[in-house]
Amino acid sequence: MSLPSAIFFSKFNSFFDNSYEFSYNVTPLTMRKVKLLWNRIPDQLKRLLIPVILVIGLFIAMRHLFVPSDFGKYGHYRASAVEEVASKEIKYSGHRVCEECHDDIVEIKKNSYHRNVACEVCHGPAAAHTQDPEGNQLLAPTGRGYCPLCHEYLPSRPTGFPQIVSESHNPMRACISCHDPHDPKPPTVPKECEACHADIARAKALSHHVYLSCTQCHETPPEHKVRPREFRPKKPNNREFCGTCHSKDAPSPKEIPRVDMATHGERYMCWQCHYPHLPEVH
Amino acid sequence: MDKLIEHLWPILKQITGYIYPNEIELHWGILIVIYPYITGLVAGAFILASLVKVFNVKEVQPTYRLSLLTALAFLIVAPMPLLAHLGRPERSLEIFLTPNRSSAMAMFGFVYAWYLMAVLLLEIWFEYRRDLIIWAKEGKGLKKWIQRFIALFSTDTSEKSVEFDKKAVKAITVIGIPSAFLLHGYVGFIFGSVKANPWWSSVLMPIVFLFSAIVSGIALVLLIYMVVTLVRGEELDIVCLDKLASFLFYVMIVDFSLEALDFLHRLYESEESIKILAQLISGKLFTSLVVIQLLIGMILPLIALASVKLFKLPVELRKHIYFVSTLLIQVGIFATRWNVVIGGQLFSKSFRGLTAYKMTLGGAEGLLVSLGFLILPLLILYVLVKILPPWQVKVKISSN
Numbered sequence: 001m002s003l004p005s006a007i008f009f010s011k012f013n014s015f016f017d018n019s020y021e022f023s024y025n026v027t028p029l030t031m032r033k034v035k036l037l038w039n040r041i042p043d044q045l046k047r048l049l050i051p052v053i054l055v056i057g058l059f060i061a062m063r064h065l066f067v068p069s070d071f072g073k074y075g076h077y078r079a080s081a082v083e084e085v086a087s088k089e090i091k092y093s094g095h096r097v098c099e100e101c102h103d104d105i106v107e108i109k110k111n112s113y114h115r116n117v118a119c120e121v122c123h124g125p126a127a128a129h130t131q132d133p134e135g136n137q138l139l140a141p142t143g144r145g146y147c148p149l150c151h152e153y154l155p156s157r158p159t160g161f162p163q164i165v166s167e168s169h170n171p172m173r174a175c176i177s178c179h180d181p182h183d184p185k186p187p188t189v190p191k192e193c194e195a196c197h198a199d200i201a202r203a204k205a206l207s208h209h210v211y212l213s214c215t216q217c218h219e220t221p222p223e224h225k226v227r228p229r230e231f232r233p234k235k236p237n238n239r240e241f242c243g244t245c246h247s248k249d250a251p252s253p254k255e256i257p258r259v260d261m262a263t264h265g266e267r268y269m270c271w272q273c274h275y276p277h278l279p280e281v282h
Numbered sequence: 283m284d285k286l287i288e289h290l291w292p293i294l295k296q297i298t299g300y301i302y303p304n305e306i307e308l309h310w311g312i313l314i315v316i317y318p319y320i321t322g323l324v325a326g327a328f329i330l331a332s333l334v335k336v337f338n339v340k341e342v343q344p345t346y347r348l349s350l351l352t353a354l355a356f357l358i359v360a361p362m363p364l365l366a367h368l369g370r371p372e373r374s375l376e377i378f379l380t381p382n383r384s385s386a387m388a389m390f391g392f393v394y395a396w397y398l399m400a401v402l403l404l405e406i407w408f409e410y411r412r413d414l415i416i417w418a419k420e421g422k423g424l425k426k427w428i429q430r431f432i433a434l435f436s437t438d439t440s441e442k443s444v445e446f447d448k449k450a451v452k453a454i455t456v457i458g459i460p461s462a463f464l465l466h467g468y469v470g471f472i473f474g475s476v477k478a479n480p481w482w483s484s485v486l487m488p489i490v491f492l493f494s495a496i497v498s499g500i501a502l503v504l505l506i507y508m509v510v511t512l513v514r515g516e517e518l519d520i521v522c523l524d525k526l527a528s529f530l531f532y533v534m535i536v537d538f539s540l541e542a543l544d545f546l547h548r549l550y551e552s553e554e555s556i557k558i559l560a561q562l563i564s565g566k567l568f569t570s571l572v573v574i575q576l577l578i579g580m581i582l583p584l585i586a587l588a589s590v591k592l593f594k595l596p597v598e599l600r601k602h603i604y605f606v607s608t609l610l611i612q613v614g615i616f617a618t619r620w621n622v623v624i625g626g627q628l629f630s631k632s633f634r635g636l637t638a639y640k641m642t643l644g645g646a647e648g649l650l651v652s653l654g655f656l657i658l659p660l661l662i663l664y665v666l667v668k669i670l671p672p673w674q675v676k677v678k679i680s681s682n
Contacts (some may be wrong), residue, residue, distance in 0.1 A: 040447050044411065047434040048404075048536070055399065067379050076382055 112183035130142035146176040160228035207278040242270040299635025310491040313363040319619040325466035326499010327353040335455040341525035347672030355663035408450040466495040480555035481626040493537040498615035501608040531587040558633040579614010583607040
């Protein structure tokens with residue numbers, strides 16, 4: 001070991017092995033107390049103090065350097081971020097500003113199904129338009145691509161929400177040629193159930209049951225078309241209902257498959273084995 | 283886009299039933315499987331070390347230091363799969379600098395730091411301090427300086443100071459046991475508290491994780507001890523092996539019972555998810571759960587270890603049984619983690635369909651990186667063993 005490092009380590013170690021001479025300008029009594037206390041701490045703990053102090057010091061220094069001073073003022077984020085976001089250019093104006101000028105549209109829209117769809121959902125951000133209506137004209141989508149964003153058939157959409165399969169729903173025609181977007185009620189209310197129950201209609205189309213109207217099995221209150229969840233159609237609830245066509249002695253056309261209702265399926269309901277909308281599949 | 287389709291197409295073909303669009307691809311892949319696996323090994327290895335110091339099991343003394351170093355080597359690697367998975371490792375500092383106390387995941391940083399610095403490093407330091415001073419005196423070159431630095435240039439080898447070291451080690455181990463429970467129980471808590479996922483959501487999860495961690499940790503140290511001793515050309519301490527295997531056997535029984543309890547509980551509750559879970563177990567998870575985890579990783583080693591206890595088998599055969607059993611246990615516990623992490627994402631939240639997991643070979647979350655994370659702790663352990671040799675313990679203790 002070279003001489004300077006030897007001197008350094010002898011000084012360094014004397015600090016821990018209680019031979020270090022403290023030379024602070026304090027009274028001898030306090031000095032003695034501190035020294036007594038210091039000497040009672042084992043050497044190992046004194047040495048461990050260095051990495052502990054280093055880690056704590058590093059933590060405090062990093063917090064000081066890297067954590068923004070206004071962090072945590074309102075919550076677990078930088079308080080000035082609120083001002084930064086607020087100072088961004090405003091692009092949307094809100095439907096109330098639109099309604100100040102377009103009262104004719106308000107009149108049409110207020111009772112329509114789209115009454116809760118804000119103007120800018122279809123027409124885009126309108127802040128610039130409200131500042132300079134002539135210079136910044138707004139457009140509305142006219143093709144078939146936009147409306148299906150909400151109205152394309154998806155099983156996860158709520159029952160009763162108007163949905164179409166755009167491939168088969170009046171192909172090639174623009175949506176707005178039949179539906180006024182401000183009051184999108186179709187020219188005629190769908191006569192059949194498939195407008196909403198497209199998946200069932202598609203399954204039924206493959207089956208012999210395609211010739212049965214939905215209402216033959218489902219007694220449906222007329223209000224169902226307007227408030228589908230409150231007025232629900234009924235379902236058959238006994239075996240005899242299917243038996244009116246499929247039992248041995250049913251007065252139905254003879255090409256319809258027959259079963260002996262007394263022995264076939266025993267105590268099970270028909271629809272536990274046969275899916276009524278596509279009974280050919282087991 | 284083409285690449286995405288190329289990646290998704292094989293998965294799409296394996297989907298059964300109905301799943302939501304965002305469930306096609308799993309968000310947590312093999313890296314998140316490795317994370318609880320490695321953390322479990324850390325906790326298990328430490329619990330094994332505590333057997334010597336707290337519960338005074340003298341027979342397993344030869345593995346004491348090795349288990350501490352194993353725990354450290356694996357603990358250093360434990361957060362790496364998470365960092366690789368998240369993709370922006372420098373941001374991990376934020377969890378320390380701006381702690382979010384309401385997030386269990388964010389609190390992991392503190393659990394980890396506590397366990398690393400307040401438990402493992404301290405215990406190793408106190409355990410090795412006296413030997414480091416002696417080695418540094420006898421040693422030369424860089425190694426001598428590294429050992430002096432690790433000992434924090436301490437020179438005191440007096441009886442009083444060594445006595446203090448021993449007391450400190452015992453105190454730290456006592457604190458360390460609940461800390462090890464916290465470390466791995468916490469990993470189980472992360473999964474168990476996901477209430478939207480019926481495969482994970484269970485209060486038993488932290489406890490099941492903990493016991494499987496102890497199983498894997500003991501098995502790993504036993505395996506490493508056997509391999510290292512054979513490589514060094516030394517004689518295996520069969521008393522130590524028998525004792526370790528005995529502990530392993532009992533912990534496995536507890537672990538098996540807990541998992542069986544969890545299974546029965548789910549079955550009896552028969553919540554709405556039971557059908558899809560049954561489909562999962564009998565289909566996509568059959569090989570990894572029933573064959574690998576249960577049969578190869580649990581029943582076979584249990585039978586093997588039980589036969590050692592029941593029959594008087596020759597020493598050589600016992601060694602072979604221990605070696606094969608610990609290997610199988612490692613495979614089984616890895617499969618356990620796989621079944622929890624991957625299995626929990628294979629079924630749709632609609633409970634009507636199953637998706638598939640496709641692992642990539644390359645990339646940040648691929649198989650090669652994952653293998654790297656599994657090999658890295660062994661390399662770190664090699665370096666640690668070079669600097670802090672654990673096998674002089676026996677000589678030292680007998681001389682004391």
